[in-house]
Structures are given as C-alpha cells and as structure tokens.
Amino acid sequence: MMLRLLHTSDVHLGATFHVLGERGLEQRRQVRETFARVIALALEERVDAVLIAGDLFDSPTAGRAEVAFAAEHLGRLGAAGIPTCVVGGNHDPMSGPGASLWRELGARAAHLTVFGPAPEARAFPERDLVVVGRSVVSGPSPESPLAGLPVDRRARYLVAVAHGTVERPDVPARAGQITAAAIAASGVDYLALGDWHSAREVSSGGVTAWYSGAPEMIDLDEPESGTVCLVTLRAPGEVEVARRQVGRRRVVRVTVDVATAGGAEAVARGLRAHAAPDVALVVTLRGLVGLRDRVDVERLREDLAPECFRLEIRDESHLRPGAVDASQYPDGTVIGRFVRQMQAAIASREGEAREVAEEALAYGVALLEGREVLS
Template sequence: MRFIHAADIHLDSPLHGLSAYADAPADMLRNATREAFSKLVSLAIDEQVDFMVIAGDLYDGTWRDHNTGIFFCKEMGKLRRAGIPVYLLYGNHDAESEMTSQLQLPDNVHTFSTKKPQTYRIDALKVALHGHSFKDKAVTTNLVTAYPPPVDGYFNIGVLHTALEGAAMHASYAPCTVAELHAREYHYWALGHVHEFAIWQEASTIVFPGNLQGRTIRETGRRGAVLVSVSEAEEVSVERLFIDVLRWEAVNVDASGLDTLDEVARAAGRALEALVDAAERPVPHAVRVSITGATKAHGELFANEKQLRAEVLAQIAAISHDRLWLEKVKVATQPITRERTAADLADGGDALADLHALLIEAESDPEFLAMLKDRLITLATQAPSDLQKSVPELDYVRDGDLAKLVSEARSGLIAQLADAE
C-alpha cells in the first residue's frame, strides 16, 4: 500500500520578497502554489497511489473569490477519475472559523470533523485514518488526548496539525509531544503546520513533510511532500518528493581576501553558477546573496550597494537569467582594519579620528538617537514597499534600534573614508 502525505499547501498564497523588483517572474510568483499542487496531483496519478492525505493548511485563509475553491475541486476531480480518495484535515489557516466561503467537494474528498476526532476506514486496504480538523484558528489545546485507540487489525494513521513540542518558528497550535504520539500506538502520524521536513521512526513513524512550495526567503531549499510505502509486514518507508516550482536559496559569499567590489561581484557569480549546476532538476531559484567576512572592500561595498546589486544582476544575466532571480544582496562585511582603526584613530588627532570619536559617542547619546528616530520613522513606516525591502537598515528604525544603525553606518563610513585617504 502506498499513499502521499502533504501539508501546508497554502493555495494562492502570494510569494513574498521578489514582487518589488522589476525583473521578478510575476506569473510564476502568482501561480507557484497552484502549479506545485497540480504537480503533486499528477504525481499521485502517475504513481497510482492508493490515497492522499492533506494534513492542514490547504488554503491560506478565506478566499478572495471562489476561484481558489474551484481550482481545488478541479484537481480533486482528476484524482476522482483515477480512483484516488483524499483525506483532508483543516489546520489553522483553513479553520472553519477562518473560511467565509465554501464549495461542495467531489465525493472522493473526505474531510475530518471539527467537532471531535473522526475515523475513516478503507476496508479493502485495512487502513484506518483518524483526524480532528481545527474549528478555530487558535487551537491551543492538546487534541491528541482525545484521538481514539487504534483499530485492531488495521494500519492506523493519525492526521494532525500541530506545533509538536513548540516548534520555535510556528505558533503553538494543538501542542503535543513525540512521546504522546508514540503512545497512541498508531503506525504513522501524518503531521502538518511545521514547514520543514522532519521524521521520527520508533514505535510510530512521525512525519512533517514540510510545505509544498516555499513562499519567502525564510523557506529555503527543496520543498514538497512524501510518498509513504507500507509492506505486508507493516514496515514503513518514507520517500521525499520535491515538486516545488520556484526554490528560495540563501547564498553566502565570503569576501575575506577580496579587495574590490568587482572581485566580490565575480565571487558572487561563481557561487550562483555553482548553485545552478548543483540543482538536481532545472527549477528556477530566487536567491538572497549575503556578503560576509573582513575585507578591504568593506567601505566600497557599504558606499555602493546599488552598484553591487547591479553587478550581481549582470552575473546572473550571464549565467542563466531564466533560472535565477535576485531577491536581495545583503552586505554584512567588516573592515579588515577594524581593530587598528578603532585604536589608531582614537589617538590620531585628525579629522577622521574626530569623526570616529563623534560617531562612537552618538551610539550612546539618547537625545541624538531620539532625534534620529523622529527624523527617520516616517520614511521607515510610510516609504513604498520596494524601498523598505531594498533598505534593510530601515528595520532598525522600526524596531527602535538606532544605536545599531549608527554603529553599522560608522564602520562602513570610516572604512570608506580611510580607503579614500
């Protein structure tokens, strides 16, 4: 027996972080979650799986219109014609209280009750599926304790949308522990809510498949679902299915030993080319390039971030413009002479030393920091979204961390002026 376990599909959820840029793949961003789900359905049919489980967050909240629901019904119709049933559990994003629009689903789609745990049996396969959908978005109680005992003689699958031991990056909905899941004595737990793949194989096999399609730079790497195979001896094997249609990646470029912006740009180009060459299939990548390390180029990079971005875009154009898009270039370098600058300039007695000392004092001057925040807060909160996304330092203003802003400006400015001198 084989089935597909997916979760956190977030149909029609927008992909964030690229739309502000002129060269962004607008159509791909708009349709990525649909295309990934269609690929999942096609794969289920090609593999002739026995059924599919969706463990919550099929949707991303209530629909803007009925097109989201109509699209899902169309895809379920494909599975219906192939004789593949679907067992659907609602999570926090598609909880009963969140959805103001609904459509009748094809009869091969079986949804778990929001009132109490519900069991579906597939007698021909000797499979029992147990699940409890979210009625409200913020379900903070442990749902597992009410799940029924396993059905004797059947392969028992628990379907649950949960933070599982308080996953740090996700709201603590339906919290429970791995030990509690094992204690139910089900063979397999099909989980959702946590967007990263995870597996535990002991008394039960417990799996988060991760989300189907990465939506922001915080969701890097390969994404998809899992194909679960169960032998006659009830041995379970789990195979990851990578079906994302656009992949987010974070590329780090160590600028240590590089002296100029041009050298840094070429190093970024080599790193991006290696990323494309290493991909197991020709999936487009949305990339954040972070420049790190202590480098003589620090001042030049600090003063010419717009030029650096253009140089990296030129590298991308030469490599594979239809498979790479730039989300952001983040400069996080340090001046290679930082310690010498801090010590020497303090005793230098010249204009550069005076500036350095003044900026040091400014970092701890509450009146100056308050004035700076007053001057910048309107820009930080009301500037166009593309400007806010392209100037990450505005986050310091919104967060009230003006000392950090001054510190970063100081190191870059002093390095740039020292280079010029």
C-alpha cells in the same frame, strides 16, 4: 497487502508572496502548477490514498478564488478512485469563512474526506485502511491535535493526519504542541503532519511521523520545502518514507565574508555560481573591510538580479577602523565634515577612547552611505 500513500501539506494556494516583490504573482501561479504536479505524481504512482495535512489554502479569503481550481485537480484523484483526506490548518481553519470554504470544496469534490473540528476515523475497507484526522478550528488551541488518539485499530493499517507544531528544543514550549511522547503513544502506523514548511522526520517510539513540508517555495527561510512524502506501508509498523521533488523554485542562502573574499569581483563571481532562474538567492555580506574591498551592493544587485528568480542582499559588512580615506569625501558634504571631525577626534585620543572613536567613524560612514551595519 502493501499500501502506498502520498502525503503533502501547506500548499498555500492563493498566497500573495509580498516577500517576493514583483515576482509574487509568478510564484502564486507556480503554487498552482506545483499542486497540479502533486496530483499528477499521485496518479503516476497509483498511490492508495492522498493525505493533505492542512493549509491547502493560504487563507479562507484567498481560498475563494482557488476553490474551483483545487476541486478540479482533486477531482482527478476521485476519478481514479484514490481516496483523499484533508484537514484544515491554521491558515484555513474549520470555522467561520474557512468552514464555508471547506463545505464548498467538499460539495465540488465529492470523493474528498474533509475532517471536521473533532477527531474522526474514516474507514476505507477496500484498502484495509482507517484514517484518523481533525481540522484546526481557529487560532492556537490549548489541545494537542493528537488528542483523541489512540483509537481502536479496526483495519490492518491506521494512519493519522494533523496540523500543528511538534515541541522542539529551540522554540519555547506552549500548550497544544505535539510531544514526542504523544506521537509514540498515538498507536498509528504513520502520522502525516503539516504546519512546518520544511520537510522533517519526527518519528517517535514505533511511530513513523513526518512533516512533508510545503511542495513549493513559500518563504525565504524554509530550505527543505519543495517535496512530498511517498509513504510505503509494508506491514503494520513497517513504514518507509521517500521524499520526492515536486517544487520548482528554491531558496539558496549564502553568507560572504567580504574581508576575505578577495575583492568585489571575486564576491560577484562566487555569488554568480549560485544564481539560476528558479533560485531565490539570499545573500548576507559580513566582515570588516577596507575601502578598496568594499562591495557596491547596488551594482552587485544589478549584475545578479537578472540571473535569479529573486535576489535579496543584506549588507552587514562595515568599514574597518582606519580604512576611511578623507580625500574620498569632499569637505563641503555632511559625510566629508563628519570624516574630518572624527579623524581629528581619533588623533587626540588614546587607548579605548580611540578605538571607540574609530568604530564610530566606521559605523557613521556606513550609515551616512545608507548601509545597514551590525550594531
């Protein structure tokens, strides 16, 4: 018998999205819509089980307002006879107010398996499936979420659900992280992970393991969110994973070298190609520019913002030394005085001292104009 699972995590129901400014409330509603879409997909695909690997709720407090909604939609899985297993993550841990949130959800959605703080195995004999899981208790734990594995295989298929970080070379290792060796030794057919909001495969040894990533855009630096994993277990150890789009909003990050972009109009044109109503566009402007190529960031913002869900422009470009024309800055202003004094200083210097003064002029003008510059 073949089994199909839907794996999601990090839904973050109730998140407030301060990072999105005035669009935060819309995205909070979108997270609900996307969660409903995840449930609908599980029903359409008639999967054999749904796994939710932590951070279903953004926090225990936020969860209070979301628990009825979550229970209603999870209840649709129950009505269709689809077993659903969930663990608490670091945002909705199984302790204090989180524990009472999970108790309430469990009471409202009776078919739900909510794993406790200790590793547990739950058997679904009609699927020939055992699911092992444990919730995060609170904060960072020195113990790996995979502690307790492997367990004896008492069914054809064995899968695990956990929330935590896998060791990676670009992040300092700490106690409690999941190692590649622990994944390989876990003895499961599939490991459903949560915590990272970008989907990523972390399979090791013969064990297929994935972070499903958040189903909807949660933050601006998580490019691979917006999907769930549809997992097909053809035989023990023979597993296929397909990502399916469920999210609506996505982040597009663009870096523009203003010095070579061909002027402000060309910069605007190039960025407009990335703009769309469901895109959070994060733009970084770089480069050393002359006055004529400078981009008026406020104007660019006014032009592009209506075409995006959210627009963020980080101006890290700065003036090329020698690019400052004193006639642009009236003598009676602070910036005009600064430009004239610096130009006099430049004229009286040679070599490295002159370069330093030129750079000081460029940075100073940028700062006096209220721009952020690279240091």
